[in-house]
Amino acid sequence: MKARTFRRHVRESLKSLARNGWMTFASVSAVTVTLLLVGVFFVIMMNLNKVASTIEEDVEIRVHVDVAANDKDKAVLERQIGEIAGIKSVKYSPKEKELNSLIDSLGEEGEAFKLFEQDNPLNDVFVVKTKNPTDTMYAAKKIERLNYVATVKYGQGKVEQLFSFIEISRNVGLILIVGLLFTAMFLISNTIKITIMARRREIEIMRLVGATNGFIRWPFFLEGLWLGILGSIIPIAVVSSAYYYAYDFLNEKLKDHFIKLLEFNPFVYQLSAILIIMGAAIGIWGSLMSVRKFLKV
Template sequence: MKARTLRRHFRESLKSLARNGWMTFASVSAVTVTLILVGVFFVIMMNLNKVAVDLEEQVEIRVHIDVTANEQDQKSLQQKIEKIPEVKTVRFSPKEEELDNLIKSFGEDGEAYKLFEQDNPLNDVLVVKTKNPTDTIKTAEKIEKLEYAAKVKYGQGKIEKLFSFIKLSRNIGLVLIVGLLFTAMFLISNTIKITIMARRREIEIMRLVGATNTFIRWPFFLEGFWLGILGAVLPIVLITTSYRYTFDFLALKLKGIDIELLQFNPFVYQLSGLLIIIGALIGVWGSLMSVRKFLKV
């Protein structure tokens, strides 16, 4: 396509937006409302996924070493665990460290446990993390069969429920996002279709004077693109501003808990770019699908 022709298409698409002010407003409004819903839902789902990942990262296997095991036996057990394919890291935690952690976990009530410092009844522990948190149960079952693994703890019963909930929430979130996007495309397509139907004579005249389908499509293609971009502006402003205040508020509430929201930067910039791309694609798709029926021979 020649540069002069492309400039003409750009110019005509912008003029058309101005000429059809109310229809442009209606189309942009449809894009805006839809992208606000999509954006809010993305914020919620991405942060829920972040929380899920944080919870998964906290999952660990605690292997209590048999009190009869000597130093060589402990090293041998650790080496055997490290050779398990699913294992990521293995850290040795002596019983003195375990007692200190127990005392700290009880706060002021933990003072009573200091009586055990001279005669510590706890076991040495190997703290195991898997490469994939969902392999925790399978890995724990393998470790239980090893010699000198007196007790293996990984939150049995609770872990299974946690993984099931995370998997279910991710699947539901994916289905809802896809459904919302298709709904958005349908709504915006219908809105843009009304705009194009109001200009069907313009299309018919262009065809009568010999314009090709590609030549006719380009202004509408660009029009849909501009509508999508314009419709993304307000959602970006609203969601960015709201997320700033929400992030600052919840960051204080979640302080001291090993759960964090996605950082404002770069998350909001990534989301803004995503909304612009979605808006542009939906606008272009809606325009092309709507104008196609008028170009059939």
Template structure:
């Protein structure tokens, strides 16, 4: 396509936006509202996913070794566990280390344990992590069947509903976002339809003088593109500003060592802004494409 022809298409697309002022405003507003909701859902879902991933990574299987097992028995058990395909890592923690960890977890009160001379009642432990957190339960059930295993603990009763909640929240969020995007595409498509109907006589004349299909379609594609981009600017500004202040507020309220951490402002907001801009452009062009294919008989 020649640059002069492309400039002509750009001018025509902007003229069309001006001629259909109210419909243009309505479309931009609908895209703005839609992408604002999408942006909010993205912020919630991405941070929820980040927290969920952090929690999932902390899920581990603690295999308490039989007190009668010797060093050779422990090695055999470790080899059996390592043969499970879903196992990612195995770490050994002696009962002395387990006692030290227990004492440390009590803080100052734990110092009293050091003063009591008695045999260590704890057991040696294998700390096992699955490659995928969702495989934790399956791996734990397999390990429980092995010899020299006294007990297996992985947060039974807590892990199962946690994984289920994470899966459901991710799926619901994805469905809502897709629904909102299709709503925006439908609204832009209707705007382009009205533009095409208003210019049908002009289009017929263009066809009579030999204008090609692509020559007629290009201004409508560009018009959809501008509608999507203009509709994305306000949501980007609102979401970025809100997240900036929200991030500072949460940083003050939640200590750095807390397991709940939201995504850092940079680069998350810049990535989100790029996604919203691309989504705005994509749904604008897609809405225009659907309208042109269905209503423009060329």
């Protein structure tokens, strides 16, 4: 396409937006409302996903070694655990370290446990992590069958519920976002269709004088692009501002907890780019789907 022709298409698309003010407003509003909802859901889901990933990474299997095991038996057990499919790491924690960790975790109440330093009743422990957190249950069952394993603990019951909740939350969030996007495409498609119907005579004349489908389609393509980009400006401004204040407020409240929100930078810039791309894609798709039926002669 020649540069002069492209400039002509750009001018025509901008003129069309100005001529059809109310239709432009309706289309931009449809995109704005939808992207605002998508942006909010996206922020919530991405932060929930980060929290879920953090929790998943903290899931571990604690293998308590039988007190009858000697150093050779422990070495064999460590090797056997490491050979199980899906195991990421195996770390040995002697019972002395376990007792110190227990005392430290209990604070002042833990001082009483120092009496056990001479006759430690705890077991040596292998701390095991899997490559995929959802493989924890499978690995734990395999480890339980090995020799010199006293007990295997990984939060049985609670871990399964946690993974189930995380999976359901992710799926529900994805379905909601996809549903909102399709709703936006439907709304903008119908809104633009009304605009195009009002201009169908213009399209027919262009066809009669020999204009190609591509020549006719380009202004509408660009018009949809502008509508999508315009519709993404307000959602980006609102979501970015809200997240800026929410991030400062919640980070202060959660600083003593393991939960951490996504950093404002670069998350907000990534989110802005996604919303602009989504807006442009919705606008282009809506325009092309609407103008297509008028090009079928």
